[in-house]
Amino acid sequence: MVNMKRINTFVAGLAALVSLLFLMACDSNSGAEDEPNEIVAERVTDFAADPFVGFVDGRPVGTGKYAFFSLQTGLEIDAADSASTAWDIALQGTNMIVNGGSSGPGQGGAQVVEGIFEEIMEAPATGWVVDSDQGTAIVAGSGNGWYNYNPASMVVSPMPGRVLLIRTADGRFAKIKIISYYRGAPETPTAESEARFYTFDYVFQPDGSRSFL
């Protein structure tokens, strides 16, 4: 775990350094007209990831099925296409899979890095993990992957300072920041908030490069 963290810090640091150098280079030799466009992240709101449909023995339950999403089109993909490369990431409750390895036919992979979403300017060359029967690339469980579960308030919160880097089904790159796990993305969700509705920001690089600029 500690090692993993160190590597993540190292990767994040390296990414930050590379991007800083890049920025400085831009600043020093380019005019105002060449400034990179301000990247505006796309926002997806209330993406239903198998919300509760009823109660069994007084417990809320969902259908157990993943909801699929294409980072390229920004649209939900029908579950019927789950065996294709049409989708990049799929969500079910707090679980996340990417289209590759044991989860799909694509080249999909992922890594969760420590850092600030807006400051991550490039996808790293190494560190990619593919879903397998040893676990998903975005590790499940509180404190392991993208979220913290607070047993006192019974609330799932996205871990600040964690960015999901995704290699899409066709090998391109995207970064994702989870905003909320609850419908309407309430400022301070409670145990009563409607869970399994994701709000997230993402930047997809269509040109196939690692850059997020």
Next chain:
Amino acid sequence: MQPRQRKGDSAQFVATRCTILYRFDSISQDTTRRPYQRLLTVLLRPVGLLCAFILTSHSGLAQEKDTPPDSIWTIEMPVMVITATKNATRLSEAPILTRVVTADEAKIQGALRMSDLLAELTGIFIVHDHGAGVQLQGFDSAYTLVLLDGEPIIGRTAGTLDLNRLPVSLIEQVEIVRGPSSSLYGSEALAGVINIITRRPRAGLRVSSSVRFESNQTTDLSSAIEIGGEKIGGRIQVNRFSSGGYDLTPNIIGLTAPGFSDYTLAGRFTFEPSDRTLINTNVRIARQSQSNTLGFKDGGTIFEFTEEADREDWNVSPRVRQRIGNNLIATAKGHLSSFSTRSILAAVTDEGAPDQINFRQMYRKGELQLDLILGSQHLLTLGGGFISESVTTERVTGGRRSNEDKFVFGQHQWLPFDWLHITTSGRLDAHSDYDTRISPKLAALFIADKSTRIRASVGSGFKAPTFQQLYMDFTNPVAGYSVVGATDIDAAIQRFEDLGQIQFFLSDLASVGEIRPEKSFSINLGVERELGERLSIELNLFRNQVRDLIETLPVATKPNGQNIFTYVNLNRIFTRGLDTDIRFRFDDHWSFGIGYQFLDTGDKEVIDEIEAGSLFKRVNGRDRRVRRGEYGGLFNRSRHSGILRITFADARRGLTAALRGLYRSRYGLGDLNGNLILDDRSEYVPGYLTLNLTVTKTISNSVSGQIGIRNMLGETNVEQIPSLPGRLVFGGLSIELAR
């Protein structure tokens, strides 16, 4: 209580070296003359420590007859304490600073339950988490050992020992020793020890009764009968405490605090067959039952449940003390105690079987203690014994588990000079389910001059892993995660693996190692000074470093995506601060007290992460690194807190009025921004003030009345402090007949 000491201290001139006073019974604030006279004999004889030990250990009437019946001297009894050294010492000469609250003070305050009483002491907070627990020196309730006449009170829920279980009417005095005392008491005595001393049966016949009514249909009824002769004494008391509960959120189904009724039957019996032998037995049985309705709405459907919770605990604690020769006292103690709870959750709307959880804990202890006088400067205490505990509940592997702890302890009290007392102590606990633990402590008392005392101590405390941390075996039926105690995790992992219930591993158990007790290293430094006749000041500095805190660790992930957790030694925390108490007696009527505590706490791993830049927070939708200055330390700790007491007493008219203001500054309630630490303004409960007023009037020799208002300002915080019920008004009468 404080002013009384003064004349007693002047008697100390005579008995310069009679510093360790030793009496048969633990201590006494008794109003009968016997103990006073006995003590006086000691004080008037300048023959050193030995005399103190021998003479005070006598309960023989022969000595009493020799005593000059001087009424002035007999009133000036110094306060005696026992907790700090396991043998009776004057409060002023206890090597560890001990705070004492007497039954009289409790009465002036109008406290009903132990939690009410302790809430009004500097540096103590009552924290409501599965009961009203005590926070001492910034530690959770789980880290303070609570004793009843020197024997542990068992039965903690989520670490909290509910102090509402104990009626104040039991007590003669309460002693609070801060800092680790594991060197004498073993596990749990990390933040300190609270020892509730019950009243020893006095001579004659006494019958007393009291009744009190309070808002929220709260009623307290108490009766006691006490008989004492030359050799035999007994006291039996019964208490009924009930409440209708209260509801701060009428739009939510169920009460905020459910109603309950609580019964306590307690007795203490003494038998002194000769002046060398004392047999004492304490018994107590207590029962509480409460019920509530819970529920939630989902769309148009209402799901309603009834919850019944019962609790029963009892103890039988015999003790024999025997003087052997002139220099040795042997004490044999037994303690048998049981604590059980049962809760039944039943759905109102369907016919399904109710969900019932049972829990039962048994505690057996045998202990032998020898107190040995060596010359005129040394008092040696040696002891040892065993503790055997068992737990029976559905939530442990096999349904029942037990373990055993064997222990030895030693203490050396050395008085090289009149102005220096050095106490060294240590204890070894060999436990069946975790590592052997040695807890040392060194304490020094400097009597700088007649009015100044300086105390310094360093020591180590420990807290054993709980039943839950050792033996739990639980799978949450709603969420699907599993928690397995440290002793069973290897077998459980094998079981899960055989069932194909492990998807992949998250931590390497082999690298985690065997579970160990949580340990602390602490330093306490205090100064106590009397300035003239009217003013006294106490100032204490403390620092506690705790390592190997036991926390949950996810070990593996199940196919349902949920984790299997176990308990491991992880974090290091610290608490440090200062507390001060200033008492000022303005005149015969008015007196004032001011208490203040500064407290700083933190988790070292969190600080390391912040310093490494790997802990973030989300501010206005954007993440950034947490700054060191934003970290507010552990949750539920107020940086500043204070108490102001104004007391008016008119002995001629039999009137006492006590106004107390209790302030605590803001404290962290829980994480809201996803990083699980306290680092944002919104995560704090704002500071607040409660004012309590109690007025007591003696109506006749045997009857007194009391009225009061608790939380006069009507402070409430529905969302964040549901345990604060708002303004409460009470009134009561008590009667005591003595012959």
